[in-house]
Amino acid sequence: MKVLVADPISEQGITLLRDAGFEVHVETSLPPERLKEIIGEYDALLVRSQTKVTAEIIAAAGKLKVIGRAGVGVDNVDVPAATARGIVVLNAPEGNTISTAEHTWALLMAVARMVPQACAALKAGKWDRKSFVGVELSGKTLGVVGLGRVGGQVAKRALAFGMRVLAYDPYLSAERAERAGVEVAALDRIIAEADFITVHTPLTPETRHLFGEEEFARMKPGVRVINCARGGIFDEQALLEALDSGRVAAAGLDVFEEEPPKDFTLISHPRVVATPHLGASTVEAQENVAIDVAVEVAHLLKGEPFKNAVNLPSLAPEAAAQVRPYLGLCERLGRFAGQLIQGRINRVELSYQGDLAELPAAPLTAAAMKGLLDVILSEAVNAVNALYLAKERGIKVAEVKEEQDGYANLFRLAVETDSGTTSLAGSLFGAGEPRLVAIDGYHLDVPLAGHLLVTQHLDRPGMIGRVGTILGGAGVNIASMQVGRQAAGGEAVMVLAVDEPVPPPALAEIARVPGIDAARLVSLD
Numbered sequence: 001m002k003v004l005v006a007d008p009i010s011e012q013g014i015t016l017l018r019d020a021g022f023e024v025h026v027e028t029s030l031p032p033e034r035l036k037e038i039i040g041e042y043d044a045l046l047v048r049s050q051t052k053v054t055a056e057i058i059a060a061a062g063k064l065k066v067i068g069r070a071g072v073g074v075d076n077v078d079v080p081a082a083t084a085r086g087i088v089v090l091n092a093p094e095g096n097t098i099s100t101a102e103h104t105w106a107l108l109m110a111v112a113r114m115v116p117q118a119c120a121a122l123k124a125g126k127w128d129r130k131s132f133v134g135v136e137l138s139g140k141t142l143g144v145v146g147l148g149r150v151g152g153q154v155a156k157r158a159l160a161f162g163m164r165v166l167a168y169d170p171y172l173s174a175e176r177a178e179r180a181g182v183e184v185a186a187l188d189r190i191i192a193e194a195d196f197i198t199v200h201t202p203l204t205p206e207t208r209h210l211f212g213e214e215e216f217a218r219m220k221p222g223v224r225v226i227n228c229a230r231g232g233i234f235d236e237q238a239l240l241e242a243l244d245s246g247r248v249a250a251a252g253l254d255v256f257e258e259e260p261p262k263d264f265t266l267i268s269h270p271r272v273v274a275t276p277h278l279g280a281s282t283v284e285a286q287e288n289v290a291i292d293v294a295v296e297v298a299h300l301l302k303g304e305p306f307k308n309a310v311n312l313p314s315l316a317p318e319a320a321a322q323v324r325p326y327l328g329l330c331e332r333l334g335r336f337a338g339q340l341i342q343g344r345i346n347r348v349e350l351s352y353q354g355d356l357a358e359l360p361a362a363p364l365t366a367a368a369m370k371g372l373l374d375v376i377l378s379e380a381v382n383a384v385n386a387l388y389l390a391k392e393r394g395i396k397v398a399e400v401k402e403e404q405d406g407y408a409n410l411f412r413l414a415v416e417t418d419s420g421t422t423s424l425a426g427s428l429f430g431a432g433e434p435r436l437v438a439i440d441g442y443h444l445d446v447p448l449a450g451h452l453l454v455t456q457h458l459d460r461p462g463m464i465g466r467v468g469t470i471l472g473g474a475g476v477n478i479a480s481m482q483v484g485r486q487a488a489g490g491e492a493v494m495v496l497a498v499d500e501p502v503p504p505p506a507l508a509e510i511a512r513v514p515g516i517d518a519a520r521l522v523s524l525d
Helices: 011-019 032-041 055-059 079-084 097-113 115-123 149-160 174-180 187-193 213-217 236-245 283-301 317-340 362-374 386-392 463-473 504-511
Strands: 002-005 023-026 044-047 066-069 088-090 141-145 164-168 196-199 223-227 248-253 272-274 345-354 396-402 409-417 420-429 433-439 442-447 451-458 478-485 491-498 516-523
Touching (some): 002 032, 011 283, 032 055, 097 149, 097 248, 149 174, 236 248, 317 409, 317 433, 317 516, 345 362, 451 463, 463 478, 463 504, 504 516
Parallel strands (some): 002 044, 223 248, 248 272
Antiparallel strands (some): 433 442, 442 478, 451 516
């Protein structure tokens, strides 16, 4: 497989990919036209922040399986376009955590003691001690907006400086906050109480201009603000006005709404300490993010478990290990359903019971929808784009978690089409074997593997013999048989495991047998 490295990254990451057996081409500073021209040759693309991976480039990437970003932010990658094409987007969220946290502290201390301004004055030959009176950190309140990896490290260091830490994060539990030694607080409270405010959130429609004119106006007089996350979280015009009014005493900025900036009015303000997006610019961080993203790209290309996908459900290693055995069950049951149903799909309900109800549902749902749509759609379907493709086609997907009902674990899939509803249930048995245990309420026990002939018929004497005779005449050997029925002589479902696919003429002949309502061949290998 071929990997294109389009931005400068540490040689250690490149060496790792080559040692893993991949053909690695390094071609940086590519014009968009050139990247579009060559991207179709590659299975993986590695970038930092310089290369813009647009929808147009992604559309030209016929073989691309993964885009790796050596860093945290993926602003330069059209993630929705990649998702629609089933391309995994990976980042390296941990490699520059310490560097960014330390840079935050460099700016925080610089604005507290006006170090750059004092240094500049002294270098200009001025011995001025009165103009640069700073403030102590001890006893002050630090508001941390976003207590993820970087925010958590910033908070940890604040406690060592004797600061009180208020943290705002929609996903922060009281238990986790207590472990971190911080206090959970609403954003309004941080705005009102904090002496220093630092932001560590991604730039999204919700966080763009999270701090604007109204928010700066409600801050404590003399507050100092820091942004080493993403430009745009602070409304720069509003911040400039707050600095001019004195409401904000100082600002430390490493990121900007436009990079590189064209307007330096804010940067030139005497109470602004600014750096050109240096949060991850340490030797260690550059090595770490290159190694981290290279490792995960290699795992993905080899078909091994990987992490840090921004367009797939993210799981902790322990949760991923618990979920992994059930992915095959869900995908195979979805594939089974896709070959059994008729008509246009309107709605899919996925029910998780027993042990499955205790696990994160998102990756299991993605696996089931991949299996279901893969046998129906002509385009490539995988766990990345399965839910996107379902939504694009107006298919409603619902998840339900229920109490245990006879099985240690049970996955039920109900597919509603304009021709009716088909319901399947499966379970993972002792040694991790996925089994089909019900079709439309008829109980069975069938391994979810190989080729399966499924019939819906009246439970009459000789029915099985007729089907067996037709299969024998077609040279198809029966490996096993299961029949599910609710009453003798009534409707029944039969599943025959066969050694090879049933030829279409034989399948059509079986469907014409009196008493057989439907006959379908399901292939799961």
